[in-house]
Each structure stands twice: as structure tokens, then as C-alpha cells.
Amino acid sequence: MSARLDSTGLPLRPDLRGRTAYGAPQLDVPVRLNTNESSYALPPAVAAAVTEAVAAVVPGLNRYPDRDFAALRDALAAWLVRSTGVAVAPDEVWAANGSNEVLQHLLQAFGGPGRTALGFTPAYSMHPIISASTGTSWVDGTRPGSPGDPFDLTADSAAEQARRVDPDVVFLCSPNNPTGTALDLDVVRAVHEAAPHAVVVVDEAYAEFARPGTPSAVTQLDGRVRLVVTRTMSKAFAFAGARLGYLAADAAVTAALRLVRLPYHLSSLTQAAAVAALAHADELLSTVEALKEQRDRVVAGTAALGLRPVPSDANFVLVGGFADSGAAFEALLAHGVLVRDVGLPGYLRMTAGTPAETDALLAALGDVLGDVRGAVVGGQDAPAGGGCLATRVER
Structure with missing residues (x-):
């Protein structure tokens, strides 16, 4: 096959070959806290x-x-x-x-x-x-x-x-x-x-x-x-x-x-x-303070569980302290809670949602940490700017 064609026989640009399409999981689960959307419907x-x-x-x-x-x-x-x-x-x-x-x-x-x-x-x-x-x-x-x-x-x-x-x-x-x-x-x-x-x-x-x-x-x-x-x-x-x-x-x-x-x-x-x-x-932004309150609950709640949240100015929290963030992600998903594995070793990102969603998130984390603490918690956080798979981070 000509070097100008990729494995499918298409003349795809060489710099695009081998890449995967960008996107976060869109799963039908009870609690979706992975893409930093608002959990509140339009008034x-x-x-x-x-x-x-x-x-x-x-x-x-x-x-x-x-x-x-x-x-x-x-x-x-x-x-x-x-x-x-x-x-x-x-x-x-x-x-x-x-x-x-x-x-x-x-x-x-x-x-x-x-x-x-x-x-x-x-x-x-x-x-x-x-x-x-x-x-x-x-x-x-x-x-x-x-x-x-x-x-x-x-x-x-x-x-x-x-x-x-x-x-x-x-x-x-x-x-x-x-x-x-x-x-x-x-x-x-x-x-x-x-x-x-x-x-x-x-x-x-x-x-x-x-x-x-x-x-x-x-x-x-x-x-x-x-x-x-x-x-x-x-x-x-x-x-x-x-x-x-x-x-x-x-x-x-x-x-x-x-x-x-x-x-x-x-x-x-x-x-x-x-x-x-x-x-x-004003009506659309009326939930901002409520979401900030839940963000701060996530910071406090994850810290109380022995994790290491990063103080946040956004509608999400990056939480460190996981020995195996991939295993933690899967364990939370099994509990019906979808968060974001950003590809940063030791960390998961969690969107602030409704009070009920925060309750579910913290309860699931408590269960996950209690069940698999040795496998999921206690690892070293990744150094800042090092080892980040940035292509896995999304809004």
C-alpha cells in the first residue's frame, strides 16, 4: 500500500494517524458527575x-x-x-x-x-x-x-x-x-x-x-x-x-x-x-451558589475520608490520594457514580451536583474506600506537571 494511505486505505493526514477521537463517557447511570455540566434543568x-x-x-x-x-x-x-x-x-x-x-x-x-x-x-x-x-x-x-x-x-x-x-x-x-x-x-x-x-x-x-x-x-x-x-x-x-x-x-x-x-x-x-x-x-445563575456549596462539601467530605482534594474555584474538585485512580473510578461506577478519570495518576475529578448527588458521591466513596482501601487509597500524588495524560481531560 502507498505510504500516502493509512491502514484503512484512506489518505488521512499523517499527524492524525493512530489518534483516537476525543470524548468523555456518556453512560446512563444514576449520578453523572464527570463532564462539569449543571445538574439543574432550566427553570x-x-x-x-x-x-x-x-x-x-x-x-x-x-x-x-x-x-x-x-x-x-x-x-x-x-x-x-x-x-x-x-x-x-x-x-x-x-x-x-x-x-x-x-x-x-x-x-x-x-x-x-x-x-x-x-x-x-x-x-x-x-x-x-x-x-x-x-x-x-x-x-x-x-x-x-x-x-x-x-x-x-x-x-x-x-x-x-x-x-x-x-x-x-x-x-x-x-x-x-x-x-x-x-x-x-x-x-x-x-x-x-x-x-x-x-x-x-x-x-x-x-x-x-x-x-x-x-x-x-x-x-x-x-x-x-x-x-x-x-x-x-x-x-x-x-x-x-x-x-x-x-x-x-x-x-x-x-x-x-x-x-x-x-x-x-x-x-x-x-x-x-x-x-x-x-x-x-439571573434565573439561570441562581444555582451557582448552590453548586459552590456542594463543591465545598466535596472538598470537606473527601478530606474527611483521608483523600487530598485541591481547593477549587470551579464547579468541580480534583481529588488526590488514590493509589490506583483507575480502580477507584471503576469501583465508583459500580456504585452508580460516574466521575472523571483525567489520566493524572492518583487523581479523579468530581463535578459538583445537587445535594442528593453529593450525598451519593460521598457515600459511594466511603463504601469504596472501606472495601478496597489498600488497593485504592494511600498512593503518592503525581508531581505537578509531570506524567499527566492531558488528552484525557475534558470540560
């Missing part, structure tokens, strides 16, 4: 408003949607102004089908063959995956850790790595996935200064869950044309099924993204649903 009033808004555009589906999604950009800009206190204009906002497509647009515009992206592992695995899909070389940076946080990323360490790599794109996560930890803004500023040729992307998918006093990188946009802050409606807004991600950046960035997006990439249905949802932001 009835919001569901009705979204249904009405979508129904209103259905008769016009014979026409293409608004290519520049003006009404949605207005609504997103208004929400950012309200939630961050920063004056964000509609032409400084971009949106797409989930924040993953937003990230793809950024890499299509600012990455590509001959260019390099830098991220700090462990972090969100779609960053290197989307980089690879756009032909962008990926460099795995590290998190040196600290006595209080094994996955800490300091400004000095991040800046030193950025200077050494001289990347075209840098990814920072705040709060970080899978560790749940937020970044100090001095890290953002230091990386922006140390990587003078790079677009610096701060992924704030979980920003609404951060502990009080945690600032947003949106506050750093003024005067920094290369800084981008991405967000999503999938998590705090309980809108994962609608697929709506967005970013805030200088208007020059959003103008560049028009060069790479597919025509009419946001459907009329998506635009209408998102605008209606944003009009009910």
Missing part, C-alpha cells in the same frame, strides 16, 4: 422564554441567519459589562458553537503551520488537540507547584517558559481544568509581557464559580490588543446543550476571526436561544 420560565424565542424564528429558517449575530453580541457585551464592570463593546465580542469553536477560530487565525502554542499542564486538553488539528505545534509547559497547591503556576515560572518558547499563542486557564485553581492576574500580565509575539488566551469557562475576590482577566484587556478572554454558557448558565461560547478582546481580534469562521456559523436557532437565555441571566 420553567427560562425554558418557556427560550422556546418562544426559537419558535419566533422558525418561519424564517428559509433564510440564512445574521452572519454577524448583532443581537447576540449586544446581549453578550451587556452581560460582560454587568458581570465584570468593564466597558466591553459589541465589536469586542465574538461567539461560536461552544468555546471550543471559539478556540478553533483563534488558532486558525493566529496559529497554523510553522507556529507554536504553549500551555501549562495539566490543563484543558482541547487546547493541544485543537492546536494539532490546525497544524499548530504544541509545547507542554509545566506547573511547578507550591506547598499549598501542587499545581500552582507562578508568574515567574510562566514568564520564564514563555520567554524560552517564544510562542505565537499561549493558553492560560482560570479557573484551571482539571485542578480548579484560579490564576492571579500577575501571571496573565507576566506572560503577556514575556511573550511579545503571542496572542494570550485566558480560558475562563468556570469564572462564575470562582471564590469571592477572584478577579477576571477581562479587567486586563484595556491596552492589550493581544489578550483574549474566552467564556462559555455551558457551565454556570446551565446551557451546555445549546453550544454557545464567546470571547472578549480588542476589536482587531474579532475582525481577524471573520477571516476564518465559516459563513453563517451560528444558526438563527442558536442566536435566538442564547439571547433569550441572557435576558434571564
Whole structure:
């Protein structure tokens, strides 16, 4: 067979050969705490408003949607102004089908063959995956850790790595996935200064869950044309099924993204649903405090069981202390509880859910640890930034 063809006889790109498709298990189990979705359904009033808004555009589906999604950009800009206190204009906002497509647009515009992206592992695995899909070389940076946080990323360490790599794109996560930890803004500023040729992307998918006093990188946009802050409606807004991600950046960035997006990439249905949802932001975000309470219960409850949770600013907790995290994952699944094996030895990631789901999670952990403590608990945590199978981490 020709070397240009893979084992199936297809001329698949050589860099894609041998790879497996990305995705978390979608299993029908009583307690699903593996993908950081909200466990709360849309409030009835919001569901009705979204249904009405979508129904209103259905008769016009014979026409293409608004290519520049003006009404949605207005609504997103208004929400950012309200939630961050920063004056964000509609032409400084971009949106797409989930924040993953937003990230793809950024890499299509600012990455590509001959260019390099830098991220700090462990972090969100779609960053290197989307980089690879756009032909962008990926460099795995590290998190040196600290006595209080094994996955800490300091400004000095991040800046030193950025200077050494001289990347075209840098990814920072705040709060970080899978560790749940937020970044100090001095890290953002230091990386922006140390990587003078790079677009610096701060992924704030979980920003609404951060502990009080945690600032947003949106506050750093003024005067920094290369800084981008991405967000999503999938998590705090309980809108994962609608697929709506967005970013805030200088208007020059959003103008560049028009060069790479597919025509009419946001459907009329998506635009209408998102605008209606944003009009009910307070109702959609009403469960955030409840989820934060359950997150903190998971931290306290797992610590009481002798495990080592990482303090979290997200809607999930990374829990260490498992001698065999794979065995623990399977044992929890046998108890009807699905968590996330992120491929980081000694750790499992657990989404914050309803009080009943937290009860079930902690009860299952108690049973699992009591049954197989010698096989599952007591191992050494993996060193920060080392040995992480980052491709197994997902939102």
C-alpha cells in the first residue's frame, strides 16, 4: 500500500494517524458527575422564554441567519459589562458553537503551520488537540507547584517558559481544568509581557464559580490588543446543550476571526436561544451558589475520608490520594457514580451536583474506600506537571 494511505486505505493526514477521537463517557447511570455540566434543568420560565424565542424564528429558517449575530453580541457585551464592570463593546465580542469553536477560530487565525502554542499542564486538553488539528505545534509547559497547591503556576515560572518558547499563542486557564485553581492576574500580565509575539488566551469557562475576590482577566484587556478572554454558557448558565461560547478582546481580534469562521456559523436557532437565555441571566445563575456549596462539601467530605482534594474555584474538585485512580473510578461506577478519570495518576475529578448527588458521591466513596482501601487509597500524588495524560481531560 502507498505510504500516502493509512491502514484503512484512506489518505488521512499523517499527524492524525493512530489518534483516537476525543470524548468523555456518556453512560446512563444514576449520578453523572464527570463532564462539569449543571445538574439543574432550566427553570420553567427560562425554558418557556427560550422556546418562544426559537419558535419566533422558525418561519424564517428559509433564510440564512445574521452572519454577524448583532443581537447576540449586544446581549453578550451587556452581560460582560454587568458581570465584570468593564466597558466591553459589541465589536469586542465574538461567539461560536461552544468555546471550543471559539478556540478553533483563534488558532486558525493566529496559529497554523510553522507556529507554536504553549500551555501549562495539566490543563484543558482541547487546547493541544485543537492546536494539532490546525497544524499548530504544541509545547507542554509545566506547573511547578507550591506547598499549598501542587499545581500552582507562578508568574515567574510562566514568564520564564514563555520567554524560552517564544510562542505565537499561549493558553492560560482560570479557573484551571482539571485542578480548579484560579490564576492571579500577575501571571496573565507576566506572560503577556514575556511573550511579545503571542496572542494570550485566558480560558475562563468556570469564572462564575470562582471564590469571592477572584478577579477576571477581562479587567486586563484595556491596552492589550493581544489578550483574549474566552467564556462559555455551558457551565454556570446551565446551557451546555445549546453550544454557545464567546470571547472578549480588542476589536482587531474579532475582525481577524471573520477571516476564518465559516459563513453563517451560528444558526438563527442558536442566536435566538442564547439571547433569550441572557435576558434571564439571573434565573439561570441562581444555582451557582448552590453548586459552590456542594463543591465545598466535596472538598470537606473527601478530606474527611483521608483523600487530598485541591481547593477549587470551579464547579468541580480534583481529588488526590488514590493509589490506583483507575480502580477507584471503576469501583465508583459500580456504585452508580460516574466521575472523571483525567489520566493524572492518583487523581479523579468530581463535578459538583445537587445535594442528593453529593450525598451519593460521598457515600459511594466511603463504601469504596472501606472495601478496597489498600488497593485504592494511600498512593503518592503525581508531581505537578509531570506524567499527566492531558488528552484525557475534558470540560
